Every structure is written in C-alpha cells, then in structure tokens.
Amino acid sequence: MESAAIIAELKSENAALKSELAxxxxxxxxLVEQLSSNHRKMFGSSSEKSVYVFDDNQFGLFExxxxxxxxxxxxxxxxxxxxxxxxxxxxxxxxxADIPIEKIECLLPEDExxxxxxxxxxxxxxxxxxxxxxxxxxxKAVLKEFWRFSYQCKICExxxxxxxxxxxxxxxxxxxxxxxxxxxxxxxxxxxKCVMGTPIHRQAxxxxxxxxxxxxxxMTNWTIKGSEGYLEPIYDKLxxxxxxxxxxxxxxxxxxxxxxxxxxxxxxSQMWLYRTSGDAVNPIVLFEYQPDKxxxxxxxxxxxxxxxxxxxxxxxxxxxxxxIIVVGCFYHVRSKFFxxxxxxxxxxxxxxxxxxxxxxxxxKIFEIDRSASDKTFEERFAIRNEKARPVLxxxxxxxxxxxxxxxxxxxxxxxxxxxxxxxxxxxxxLLDGRLECNNNRSERTIKALVINRKxxxxxxxxxxxxxxxxCHSLTETAKESGLIPHEYLAHIFRxxxxxxxxxxxxxxxxxxxxNAPESCRVLS
Numbered sequence: 015m016e017s018a019a020i021i022a023e024l025k026s027e028n029a030a031l032k033s034e035l036a037x038x039x040x041x042x043x044x045l046v047e048q049l050s051s052n053h054r055k056m057f058g059s060s061s062e063k064s065v066y067v068f069d070d071n072q073f074g075l076f077e078x079x080x081x082x083x084x085x086x087x088x089x090x091x092x093x094x095x096x097x098x099x100x101x102x103x104x105x106x107x108x109x110x111a112d113i114p115i116e117k118i119e120c121l122l123p124e125d126e127x128x129x130x131x132x133x134x135x136x137x138x139x140x141x142x143x144x145x146x147x148x149x150x151x152x153x154k155a156v157l158k159e160f161w162r163f164s165y166q167c168k169i170c171e172x173x174x175x176x177x178x179x180x181x182x183x184x185x186x187x188x189x190x191x192x193x194x195x196x197x198x199x200x201x202x203x204x205x206x207k208c209v210m211g212t213p214i215h216r217q218a219x220x221x222x223x224x225x226x227x228x229x230x231x232x233m234t235n236w237t238i239k240g241s242e243g244y245l246e247p248i249y250d251k252l253x254x255x256x257x258x259x260x261x262x263x264x265x266x267x268x269x270x271x272x273x274x275x276x277x278x279x280x281x282x283s284q285m286w287l288y289r290t291s292g293d294a295v296n297p298i299v300l301f302e303y304q305p306d307k308x309x310x311x312x313x314x315x316x317x318x319x320x321x322x323x324x325x326x327x328x329x330x331x332x333x334x335x336x337x338i339i340v341v342g343c344f345y346h347v348r349s350k351f352f353x354x355x356x357x358x359x360x361x362x363x364x365x366x367x368x369x370x371x372x373x374x375x376x377x378k379i380f381e382i383d384r385s386a387s388d389k390t391f392e393e394r395f396a397i398r399n400e401k402a403r404p405v406l407x408x409x410x411x412x413x414x415x416x417x418x419x420x421x422x423x424x425x426x427x428x429x430x431x432x433x434x435x436x437x438x439x440x441x442x443x444l445l446d447g448r449l450e451c452n453n454n455r456s457e458r459t460i461k462a463l464v465i466n467r468k469x470x471x472x473x474x475x476x477x478x479x480x481x482x483x484x485c486h487s488l489t490e491t492a493k494e495s496g497l498i499p500h501e502y503l504a505h506i507f508r509x510x511x512x513x514x515x516x517x518x519x520x521x522x523x524x525x526x527x528x529n530a531p532e533s534c535r536v537l538s
Contacts, residue, residue: 109148110537116149153202155226160185187512190239193232197507200240203233205500208462208482208489213470234478241481244506247515247522249300249484252491253315255526256298260321261291261448263456266307266328267464270472271479274305285483286311287460291324293391293448296528297494299459301483303476309333322446324453327436342439343453348376350432354425368416369426372433375409383451395447406441413437462490488527492534495527501534502527 119141127136165181189197206212212220214233221228256262269285271277284307289299304311309330316323320337326346334340351372358364379402386397413434420427433440443449463486473479488506489499506525515522523529 112537155221155224158196189244189507189511190236191512193236195236195240197504197511200236200507201500201503203237204240204485204503205489207237207470208466208485209493209499211466211469216469234474237485238477238481240507241484242477244510244515245484245488245503248506248525249487251522251526252298252487253300254318255296256288256290256300257316257319259290259294259298259319261293261446262288262316262319262321262323263291263450263453264288264312264323264325264331265453265456265460267460267467269303269467269479271305271474271476272472273475275476277305283479284311285460285463285479286315287456287463288312288315289456289459291322291448292450292455297491299490299494300487301463301490303479303483322442322449324443324450325456326453327432327439332439339442339445340439341442341445341449342436343451344376344379344440344443345452345454345457347429347433347436347440348373348380350425350429351376354429357425367426369429371412372409372429375405375412378405379409379451391447393447395444398444398447403444406444409433410437459490459494462486491527492530495530496536497527497530497534498536502530505530505534 122136128134129136162185163183165183166178170178189195189200203214203217206217207214214237215230218228218230218233265287267285267287268282270279270281271283272279274281274283277283283303283305286302286304287299288302290297302311302315307328307330312330313334316334316338322339322341323331323334324341324343325331326343331340351369354369355364355367355373358367358369364370382398382402382405383394386394389397413430417430417434420430443451466486473482488503492499492502509525510521513521515525
C-alpha cells in the first residue's frame with residue numbers, strides 16, 4: 015500500500031513538473047520571438063515584400079484545391095518584375111513651361127571683335143543655346159515699411175477754415191495685428207514645420223545665422239494665432255464636407271503634450287486622422303487632437319456621418335453607431351503573419367510554416383484587387399464577389415482549422431486570433447466596389463505627422479497641439495488636392511487678413527482647397 019501511494023505521489027509530481035516545464039518552454043519561446051521581432055524592428059528592413067518561396071503542399075492541411083496564388087520571385091532573379099529604370103531625360107525638359115528664365119549672353123569682348131585680317135568689325139551671324147542651369151535662390155528676408163500719406167485741402171487751410179479735414183490713406187490689414195508677421199512669413203513657418211519637418215526652434219536658429227533675430231516663442235504664437243483666426247474656420251468647413259461623404263478612412267497615433275491639464279508631461283495623448291477615400295473628387299485630410307483614445311472620440315468627430323469607415327482593428331471604432339459600417343484592413347492581417355514569418359530562423363522553417371500560408375492568402379486578395387484597379391466600381395464589385403469570395407471562404411476555413419493550436423501570445427497565434435476576431439469587418443469590403451481592402455491610404459497620410467513628430471517631439475501646450483493638427487490638416491489636404499502648400503496658405507492669409515471668416519460664408523467657401531486659384535496649383 016505504501017509503494018502504491020509513493021508511486022501515485024511520484025506520478026503526480028511528474029505531471030506537475032511536466033506542466034511547469036511546458037509553461038517555461040512556452041514563456042521561453044515567446045521571449046525568443048519578442049527578442050527576434052524587436053531586433054528586426056530596430057536593425058532590420060521595414061519592408062514586407064514577399065521574398066519566400068511558397069510550397070503548394072501546405073494547402074493539404076485543409077484538403078482543398080489551392081488557389082492560384084501570385085508567384086513569389088527571389089530578388090535579383092532574371093524573372094524579377096522590377097526592371098532597372100530607364101535613364102531619365104534631361105531635367106530641363108520636365109521643368110514648368112512658365113518658370114522664369116534669365117538669359118545670359120556670352121559675347122566676345124569689345125577688343126576682340128575686329129577681323130584679324132584688318133577688314134573691320136566682326137558681325138553677329140547667329141547664336142545657339144548651349145546649356146541650361148537651374149539656380150536655386152534660398153529664402154531671404156525683406157523689411158517692408160508702410161508709409162502712410164495724409165491729405166488736406168490747401169485752400170481750406172490758407173482760409174483758416176475751422177475743422178479742416180485731414181484724410182489719411184488707408185492701410186492694408188495685418189494678418190496678425192500689432193506684429194511684424196506677413197502672410198508669406200506665416201505661410202513659410204507653417205510649411206517648413208508641417209511639410210518639410212523643420213521644428214520652429216530650428217527655423218529660428220537658421221534665421222539667427224542669417225542675422226534675423228527671430229524668437230522661437232514669437233514664431234510659435236504667430237502659428238497658433240494664424241491657425242485659430244484663419245485656418246480653423248476652413249478646417250471646420252472641411253469637417254462638414256468630410257462628414258457628408260459616403261466612404262471615409264481613419265487612423266490614429268500617439269502625441270505628447272507637456273502642459274496638459276490633469277496629466278503628467280510624460281503621458282501620451284492622441285492624434286486622430288480622418289480622410290476621404292480614393293473615390294472622392296475633392297480629397298480632404300483632417301487631423302484631430304484629443305487627450306486620449308476613448309471610444310467617444312471618433313463617435314463625436316463623425317457625428318452626422320453615415321456610410322463606410324475603413325480602418326484598423328482598434329476597438330474604439332467598433333463602438334460607433336449602426337449607421338457607420340466599419341470595414342477592416344487586410345494589410346494589418348498580412349503584417350501580423352509576416353511578423354510570425356520573420357521570427358522563424360531558417361528557410362526550411364519558413365517554407366513549411368503556417369505563417370506563409372496566411373500571408374499568401376492576403377497576397378492573393380491584394381492581387382485580385384490590383385487586377386481590378388482600372389475597372390469601374392460596378393465591375394470591381396462583380397470581380398471581387400466572383401474571385402475574392404472563394405479565397406476568403408478558404409482563408410476563413412483554414413483559420414478555424416488551425417485556431418487554438420498555438421499559444422495566444424506567440425506571433426502565429428496572435429496573427430490567427432486577430433484575423434478571426436476581425437473577420438466580420440474584413441470581409442465587408444465586398445459590399446461596395448468603391449471600398450478598399452486595406453487602410454493603407456490613411457496609413458500613408460498619417461506618416462507625414464509621424465515623421466515630423468520625430469523632429470519636434472512634442473507640443474508644449476494644448477493650443478499648440480490643436481494648431482499642429484489644424485496646420486497639418488490644411489497642408490496635407492493641399493498636397494492631396496494638387497496645391498503648393500506654401501502658396502495656398504499665403505493665399506488664405508493674404509485674402510482673409512483682418513477678416514473674421516466665421517461671419518463671411520462666401521469668402522470662407524472661396525478659400526477651400528477645391529476653389530484655390532491656379533497660382534496655388536502645382537505646375538505641370
């Protein structure tokens with residue numbers, strides 16, 4: 015009896031040790047994955063191009079005929095679709111037709127214009143254009159002085175008539191009252207920060223080296239006042255037009271504000287992005303600053319909007335009202351499978367992995383969409399339901415067959431769980447031919463702010479954060495609309511200087527990007 019009790023106890027201890035060992039191995043594998051993933055993020059390429067050969071036998075996992083997946087071609091092979099680009103023609107042939115031209119005539123000196131045989135002065139018989147050079151003139155400062163003239167009737171003055179009127183010439187309004195700021199100066203500061211990614215403190219230092227004592231705080235105040243007085247009414251008008259669209263895209267990123275009420279300087283706030291889809295005639299891009307990423311933020315901003323919203327799997331988007339149909343992003347699904355693929359060490363492991371199967375399913379979906387990119391929306395709708403629907407059904411069947419076979423925290427487990435949880439949103443792109451199967455358009459747009467954020471790091475105040483959102487909204491909308499951001503902003507400040515746009519609807523509408531004059535448009 016004692017031997018049986020001892021054996022039972024040993025078996026129990028053995029089972030407990032095996033369970034503990036399995037848990038330790040799972041944690042170890044997860045840590046190795048995290049280390050490999052973080053190492054790739056820090057030192058590896060961020061590209062997610064397909065460079066791995068696919069094995070058709072992997073489809074035997076769920077006993078269906080494999081779809082015609084797109085071929086994966088090793089980089090550098092003779093069959094690679096990426097050919098060496100052709101040599102570009104001279105840049106001079108691509109310059110705008112109305113670019114200013116300065117003609118430089120190369121003449122013989124006066125003392126060399128006589129015939130060497132003594133026949134008199136040489137005559138000009140022709141000229142030829144030998145070369146062209148493009149001269150870039152850096153920004154320069156010009157001090158403008160406004161001298162106002164006063165007028166009075168001389169006869170009335172000589173007749174000593176009392177209360178003789180003295181009339182003074184009108185002065186042009188200032189864009190920021192009581193300052194030395196001009197429309198072009200303000201447009202330059204905003205464009206350098208939002209388009210070129212040059213923080214205001216670097217701009218101030220650059221001007222100081224040129225002998226112009228610009229103050230960082232002064233330039234910041236000009237930006238905030240210009241944003242609040244002139245750009246915010248246009249932003250609000252664009253917001254109304256944005257919510258009247260039928261298809262939108264959205265994304266978000268973190269943003270730091272040092273002096274935010276009720277929050278420590280190290281805390282993170284949120285910059286939300288909302289933009290029109292590829293079917294919009296007049297593109298609109300709007301950033302919105304918020305102190306957090308609560309679910310009511312997108313709901314409040316999109317109040318009045320009814321239609322499709324293409325976005326990632328962020329939970330806040332799934333709490334929107336029923337009149338907003340959230341559409342998922344297959345690129346995020348592919349990215350997670352790609353992450354699972356990259357942590358595998360050898361080609362043999364990758365070739366036989368489930369990670370490459372999931373990635374290839376996504377590649378096939380993208381390939382079907384690319385093949386229909388030049389079709390009408392109705393044709394694209396039909397092609398998707400004919401060709402993409404079977405691939406989606408196979409993809410979902412495969413996901414369910416492998417679900418639960420991996421630790422949830424592992425890379426492949428995370429990818430599979432994410433795809434299944436997001437499936438009802440992912441397949442909705444089949445509902446309308448105007449929809450896109452990914453959120454890449456907004457991902458590319460928000461990258462402009464993300465890159466600039468690496469330079470200026472944070473906003474000091476809430477007012478500065480809101481100004482940053484509004485200024486980036488106008489510059490990005492200008493870029494999407496084929497406008498030159500500096501010229502468009504300068505046009506706004508010149509036209510609306512000293513005017514309250516909130517009380518002048520006609521002027522406000524005329525300043526929208528879609529109504530910008532030809533002088534603001536990119537020269538072709």
